[in-house]
Amino acid sequence: MELKDKLEILADAAKYDASCASSGAPKRDSVDKDGLGATTGMGICHSYTPDGRCVSLLKILLTNFCVYDCQYCVNRRSSNVPRARFSVDEVVKLTQDFYLRNYIDGLFLSSGIIQSSDYTMEQLVEVARRLREEHQFRGYIHLKTIPDADPRLIELAGKYADRLSVNIELPTQDSVTRLAPEKNVHTIKLAMGSIRTKLDEKDDHPKAPVFAPAGQSTQMIVGADASDDHTILSTSQTLYGSYKLKRVYYSAFSPIPQSPSSVPSAPPPLLREHRLYQADFLMRGYGFTAGEIMPEAGNLALDIDPKLAWALANRAHFPLDLNRADEAMIARVPGIGLRSAKRLIDLRRLRRIRWEDLSRLRCSLKKLAPFVVTADYKPAQGMASSEHLRRNMADAPQQMNLWPELQAA
């Protein structure tokens, strides 16, 4: 099989993994050195595809042969897809060639399980080892970790890769048991735990050998099982807290060719995925707990963003005097982001905050109006009910139609 054909099949098979980031690696460069590659720590998106997602890494599977039969996965053993397998050398060469042309920031390598977990993991590690040791490649490397692999191999993977990920895929143990019979939440958590232990060791002993400096991440598929957003966010919170994850990626389930009847035949609204990312960011960036965002079972509202939903459900905190509140609370006002909150605090050291400042900072005035007090502004007396505000501030319906083609389908 030609390289081009393999690339076609193995990139196609890798597209269901939502992780793409190439940030968080330590700064490296290749000035006066053999080999190539640099990382700025920031990560760069080198292109965007018409699905709106960025291309920052060469994201491929080493092979899409797989002995597992995870129902949501196009590569499951019972699936009738064309199969291919890259040689280690091919991946190494492709990565460097793409890198030199500035198409990518590095490699994200995953694989179907072939022969055994250990064998598969060994192959993944070997690609990374060759890139790093034989070719002095200093770009970004993200390796998917096979949870059942020998911890020794995971340790080795962390030596070469900037980031490791173990995909939890489904938010509950029951769903994993049902839809991914060969997988096991227990081993997934153990693998994440062993990565965290290594990361801790490195934090405690800066002289310890490098280990996955960009940390670990995971992916959860949304809409392949019946789990609601409440469950999903609570699982994310558990994973963030327990394993120091950098990111949980949410991937709206994409129907797959010859879908088994155990998974839905239609995708969930992409907007649901988007709301989960927003809620996730509230947990990571703003210090919200899952329970604050979703106190009860159910899904996130689609018509308003989760921060606005929280504010409407917690009117007692508002209106908030921007000249007195602390930064964390200001950041919780709908329409004011983390950056603006910080800028308001900086500005407050010089003078009092006025309404005009909010518009200069490009905060969303319509959203924040009912929630703030400034030196020259107070929301009107007899404030509107939350229901009324919600109707006023709900996202315009055309924005809900982000995926007209899918709805038509």
Next chain:
Amino acid sequence: MSGGSAAQRVLQGQALPVENFAQWRDAARDLLMHGVAPEQVTWGAPQRDDLLAGDLFSSAPPPAAPSHNVPTPPASAQDAPTRPAPHIPRSFMEMLQSAACCRVPDRWAFLYRVIWRWTQGEHDVQSPADEDGARLNGMVKAVRREEHDMHAYIRFRERPIEAGAPRFVAWYEPRHDVLPQVAEHFARRMGKVSWMIATPEASVLWDGQTLHETGPLAHNAQELEDDGEALWLTYYRSIFNPARLNAGIMHQHITSDRWKHLPEAKIVPHMIGEASRGARKVGQYEAVGQRKGTTIPIAPEDAQPERHQHPSKLDECRRCELYQFATQAVPGEGPKHAQIMLVGEQPGDQEDLAGHPFVGPAGQLLDQVCEAAGLDRSTVYVTNAVKHFKWEPRGKRRLHKTPGQREIEACHYWYEKELASVKPTVIVALGATALKSVLGTATVTLRDSLGKPMRHDGRWVVTTYHPSYVLRVPGEDAKHEAFSIMVQGLKLARELLDRPPEESSEPGLL
């Protein structure tokens, strides 16, 4: 700059020709030292004469202040009082330097107004809430954005080896003057591989070691044949998920004037067309879907991985909710028929990851207590009342949370199993939770039973503190006291080994 210092020239009514940030900075410093207000200055592009005068290319710094080497300035400028050079914070200076790369016609005048206002004490000129500040921040942002775009969207094409250096060439049309810094980015990235970036205004060449400015160049990179590019297009096509078609977002990220540099631009319309026409239900790329497929003939049993740690029955426990949030159940550990059994509360953060009881800080303290009590830890069985870690999120950490009565009761099942198999003579309850579990009641308090042996179900029960309490209690004295109470508790446990507990099966204090 020819013709005296900046301030002198302004006072003579001349325009100040400035071509780059360093020149502007020197001129601005001089103007500020002479208190020249922004309205008085006309900033001009350098004239051909100025360039030929040589100053721009001389390595000598332009004169910052009048000195005796400079022709005598006209009386007015000489008389102007000189102020000390203003101190500008580095971060602000960097901001100005960055804004200076922004191609707006009045950039030097605007920057001077900003720095003037700053030296007048108007420090919010930096803030986006200020009108000038907003523009300044906007310029910085535009420049950063352009740097970013160039880092992201420059595409190198490979030249045949026979053609010699540069091996890779790129053509780009930057919106702002960012080529120098962008070139440095690629110098760091490409190692010893030679390359060239050409733009309408200037070009840079990296020979593998040094950057060279080579002046404007007709663009020819697009004409190179490059096989790598065909592979890239294949990749781009296949990594796109047609089931998620959302071209609007793509266009938000890459504006059309950037697109034209990208080889993938020419296949995008076709990709969008295909995805929407076919109303794709699946994410697969058409060319892949058309190929012949294979299922993998493997029986489900053979696909089962050989798990190194066979999950024990305990690991499958769902008697309470805690299993969901913990990594694993942590069973007790120790000799099969240890005579002394230590019961703690629950595994902590470390124990949850390691799968063994008392390995974290509390475990280390327990080691010390055992040693002080003359008890070999390897001879005792150590376990917890609750086998899964109960915690609540606090920022990015897990904060220990005391198990509730419900969880203690649920988990008692496992405690009893351990008890039945180890059959210890003496049980040491470490802390209140353990005590509740061991006695199966919440009526006896830790305080009342501390250090007093009890008979319970034909065994001795000794109560002492949990090691975490020793770690947590504030004050050195209190710590010492708690520590010694623990030591006494373990010593007592040792002594009790020689006393038969069977005298009464009633629980009670002695």
